[in-house]
Structures are given as C-alpha cells and as structure tokens.
Amino acid sequence: MKTLDEIDRKLIALLQDNARLSTVALAKAVALSRSTVQERLQRLEASGTIAQYTVRLGSGGDPLRAWLLLRYAEGFSCDDVVPLLAPLPQVRLAHSVVGDTDLMVLVETRSPGELADLRERVMGLKGVDDVTTVPVLRTVLDRL
CATH class of the missing domain: 1.10.10 (Arc Repressor Mutant, subunit A)
Known part of the structure; x- marks a missing residue:
C-alpha cells in the first residue's frame, strides 16, 4: 500500500x-x-483506508446554551468589553451586573467543542480577566 x-x-x-x-x-x-x-x-x-461513507446525526437543532460570567481586568469596563463581544454570532444576550461577576453573557453554540472554543476566544479579549462557564441544562421558565 x-x-x-x-x-x-x-x-x-x-x-x-x-x-x-x-x-x-x-x-x-x-x-x-x-x-x-x-x-x-x-x-x-x-486499500481500505476509506472503509465507508456514513451519516453522523446532529443534535436535532437544539443549541447548547451557556452563561459566560465575565470579570473585567483592572481599569476596564462594560464599555470596553461589550463592543468586542457584539460581533460574535453566538452571543445572544449580555447583562451588566454587580458582585463577583461584572457581565453575564448568554451564548448559544452547536456543540460542547464550539462552546469551549468560544470561551477561549472570550477569555482572550482585551479587558477580560476571567470567564466562568455555566452550561444551561434546560430552560424551565421563559417569559421573554
């Protein structure tokens, strides 16, 4: 061969x-x-290198949702970070909050791998000091 x-x-x-x-x-x-x-x-x-062509089933269209809880780096604010998040198509919602978290960002991805890649991308944005990822298991109430 x-x-x-x-x-x-x-x-x-x-x-x-x-x-x-x-x-x-x-x-x-x-x-x-x-x-x-x-x-x-x-x-x-x-040669048997390609044994078959097959179908891999997707998730059925249900997105994987997660909250990214961001903390800003020293000297940065919402006005610095949100414009960097806005172009990312996975970002659906952002809330400025008070406490240990500065910004709560709801994201939707197609897979855990895409979520991991997105998290790393957000972590690399100028002005972001830390990101905590909280995957959504299911939505039990949505009045929006």
Whole structure:
C-alpha cells in the first residue's frame, strides 16, 4: 500500500467533515483535477483506508446554551468589553451586573467543542480577566 501523503490526508479530513462533498469540490479544495482526485479516492477505498461513507446525526437543532460570567481586568469596563463581544454570532444576550461577576453573557453554540472554543476566544479579549462557564441544562421558565 502506498503511504498517505499530505493531499490524501487533506481529502480524508474533508470527507470526515462532510462525506457528501462532490469530487469537484474536493478537487478545488486540494487544487487537483477531478479525475486525479477520483483516482486517489478509488485508491484509498481499495486499500481500505476509506472503509465507508456514513451519516453522523446532529443534535436535532437544539443549541447548547451557556452563561459566560465575565470579570473585567483592572481599569476596564462594560464599555470596553461589550463592543468586542457584539460581533460574535453566538452571543445572544449580555447583562451588566454587580458582585463577583461584572457581565453575564448568554451564548448559544452547536456543540460542547464550539462552546469551549468560544470561551477561549472570550477569555482572550482585551479587558477580560476571567470567564466562568455555566452550561444551561434546560430552560424551565421563559417569559421573554
């Protein structure tokens, strides 16, 4: 069996993300002709490297919600941090509060991994000193 090269690995990664990608789309992604990609896929299938194409079920559309409880760094305020949060599409709501937490931010993501990535991104924003993540298990009352 031929050793996998970087293009083979990229094709496999693309198919793992979306097994329905067309050969044309795969060819564009790796900058090769459609026929060359098709030959590579046939080789990967024949060698058993690609065993099957499958469907991975999603969460059914229910978002993962969580509260991010932010504390500002010394000398920063709501006016500094909120404009940095506003462009993030996962941010749904923000409340300025008093106490150990300075800002409560409701976020919606598609997965725990996306939530972890978002949390790290928010933690890296200028003016944010600390982030506590509180996942929402279920909403028991919503009058908004």
